[in-house]
Amino acid sequence: MKNNEKKTLKIGLLGYGKMGKEIEQIALDEGHQIVFIIDNESDWSLYKKELAKADIAIDFSTPQTAISNIEKCFDANLPIVVGTTGWYADFEQIKNDCIQKNQSLFYASNFSLGVNIFSAINTKLAEIMNRFPEYDLKLSETHHTQKLDAPSGTAISLAEGILQKLERKTKWELTAHQQELADKIIPIQAFRIEQVPGTHEITYYSSVDEIEIRHTAKSRKGFAKGAVLAAEWLYSKKGIYTMQDLLAL
Numbered sequence: 280m281k282n283n284e285k286k287t288l289k290i291g292l293l294g295y296g297k298m299g300k301e302i303e304q305i306a307l308d309e310g311h312q313i314v315f316i317i318d319n320e321s322d323w324s325l326y327k328k329e330l331a332k333a334d335i336a337i338d339f340s341t342p343q344t345a346i347s348n349i350e351k352c353f354d355a356n357l358p359i360v361v362g363t364t365g366w367y368a369d370f371e372q373i374k375n376d377c378i379q380k381n382q383s384l385f386y387a388s389n390f391s392l393g394v395n396i397f398s399a400i401n402t403k404l405a406e407i408m409n410r411f412p413e414y415d416l417k418l419s420e421t422h423h424t425q426k427l428d429a430p431s432g433t434a435i436s437l438a439e440g441i442l443q444k445l446e447r448k449t450k451w452e453l454t455a456h457q458q459e460l461a462d463k464i465i466p467i468q469a470f471r472i473e474q475v476p477g478t479h480e481i482t483y484y485s486s487v488d489e490i491e492i493r494h495t496a497k498s499r500k501g502f503a504k505g506a507v508l509a510a511e512w513l514y515s516k517k518g519i520y521t522m523q524d525l526l527a528l
Contacts, residue, residue, distance in 0.1 A: 478495045
């Protein structure tokens with residue numbers, strides 16, 4: 280294979296909801312092959328041979344099945360890209376297993392190129408606003424009604440990015456509309472509306488003005504493209520990676 284040629288990957292899909300189907304189409308359009316699709320626990324026993332033939336797996340399943348899926352891929356020596364969120368409480372366990380077993384994990388709360396640029400802007404803005412204590416802030420996210428976790432993994436990542444730079448805030452908290460929180464807490468509101476791929480807003484406000492940054496996804500295609508790109512990038516690598524590694528942000 281020439282250096283400028285892209286390897287055709289044999290991909291296993293873990294989760295076959297709307298995102299799984301979108302990833303399937305993008306992968307096929309890019310010339311890759313889908314060698315197995317697992318949408319429930321019983322499917323694993325049906326694809327033992329295909330599992331050994333696959334180059335990489337992409338997981339957009341559920342928070343309840345992601346850990347098991349990751350561990351099964353580690354045991355099969357299969358690199359895995361994980362777009363499922365809601366499992367990060369077990370991240371240290373997965374991180375240790377990945378290192379000890381010399382496996383490959385790429386995880387992200389959001390695979391959209393635009394969201395990751397937005398995240399970099401968010402962190403820089405928080406660094407600037409650290410000098411201006413007269414501004415408070417709030418964060419909101421809106422997704423489709425099928426999204427199971429709240430707040431979104433992206434919203435959590437954005438809040439964590441702010442906490443790294445904004446010294447007057449110490450934690451984030453999911454909050455109801457108009458709920459009053461302590462001054463040191465970043466409030467996150469989560470809304471679920473039909474047919475909304477994903478919107479994230481961060482607002483800094485004072486008595487005289489507001490500064491708002493927002494990212495609005497138009498479709499799931501951007502997330503799917505990013506997941507396939509991550510799979511292409513992760514192939515042949517060992518270790519744990521995120522979109523910051525891929526995009527060098």
